[in-house]
Amino acid sequence: MRHFKAIVEYDGTDFAGFQWQHGARTVQGVLEEAIGLRTGQTTRIAGAGRTDAGVHALGQVVSFSVATRIPAERMALALNSALPRDVTVRHVEEVDAGFHARFSASSRIYAYLILSRRTPSALLRRYCAFTPFALDLQAMRQAAHYLIGEQDFAAFANELTDEQTTWRDVSRLQIRGRHHLILMRIEANAFLRGMVRTIAGTLIEVGTGKRCPEEIPEILQSRDRRRAGPSAPPQGLFLLRVRYGARRIGARHHSEELSRWLQR
């Protein structure tokens, strides 16, 4: 048995989400089918982020184990030839048995795209949220500031279960605007279910002036989902990238890691 890590891009429009569901078209479903077609084996893949219906990914990471003689460098091509056009395997590499796309991940980066102009966009309709209102980016950045750090995000989560902790560590939350497009980029060790879209929905309300940035600490403290804004629509959300502990010590991030370690 060999173990693989794959980086996957997909257009979430025509999927009922990432996770396998009986009778529904899911990203996990089509990936497992493609692996089955190319290796002749049934396997179960694990995904780093279980994106909802309509949510896209540029850098979803999946892991799977399969007995095959296909060389790792040929695997992406082999899988792509068996995949529908709305899912693309970008890269495949062989990993240790201990690697797990979800549990080994050290952080996830999501982007949320908002179009703010008078008319919606025919070309971007599947890839952004739309608001006819102008957004105050400065107010949104102030609000974003309160969301950074290790905190209890219960107020921003859907479907809480008692067992799990609702603390998450948001290490970065940037708001950038260019022409009519506003990009929110958020990184955290992990996200609660619905968390990114609730943050986006709340920040949009701050941007339109419906809320002020100073409400954010109160919302966090309340732990009450009803206090936060609405969930922004799925088509604006993209899973950009997943980081793994091991990668950060790789050549590219070595100096960064070292300088952080020295500053402890």
Next chain:
Amino acid sequence: MRHFKAIVEYDGTDFAGFQWQHGARTVQGVLEEAIGLRTGQTTRIAGAGRTDAGVHALGQVVSFSVATRIPAERMALALNSALPRDVTVRHVEEVDAGFHARFSASSRIYAYLILSRRTPSALLRRYCAFTPFALDLQAMRQAAHYLIGEQDFAAFANELTDEQTTWRDVSRLQIRGRHHLILMRIEANAFLRGMVRTIAGTLIEVGTGKRCPEEIPEILQSRDRRRAGPSAPPQGLFLLRVRYGARRIGARHHSEELSRWLQR
């Protein structure tokens, strides 16, 4: 009767092209239907560029005449509420009876987008051409240089008729690359049928090394369509903007116009 000019964005994926066709879904067809629904009148619109099936537009311009009491500034909203989501009217203004979207246009600007990387893109599959080969942008720019100016573009046109002239004036042809995306931007007074896609297809062959830039003058001189490269696929093409004589003398372009006039 009042006369209108509208700027229109559309996703060409699910259209059989701009121009009305019996029994086919066309951009002209859905726009005329929306105007009919909102004004109660049957009208025929004129488009600046008759884009093919699958070709997109960010700034197509259409003109039409209709007796209505809808104020011009409410017209975009009125039409959008009657249009499918893959067509958006960006702006409507009232114009003189003499204005014609096609015949009054002084130039058209098209963009052609190419993705050059190992794997195709699930998210961009409807909005770019794909090549797994690396492109030599320097060679493409050299080839592009030969295409600029007032020349006979018969070798780059499909479906020629004897009556029409095949001379066109290409005033700008830029090639820009960023990450894996290559953007070709071309401006001309007008284009022959299939001309932008044939130029794109030929430049892609120059980029992959299949042709050298120096072949371009020979191809132009031959006036033979078989000498040029293949037509690049429609989904990479966008009608970006249409310029009108009157607009170029507007505030924004006044100094530019003046300096040109002085240099005559």
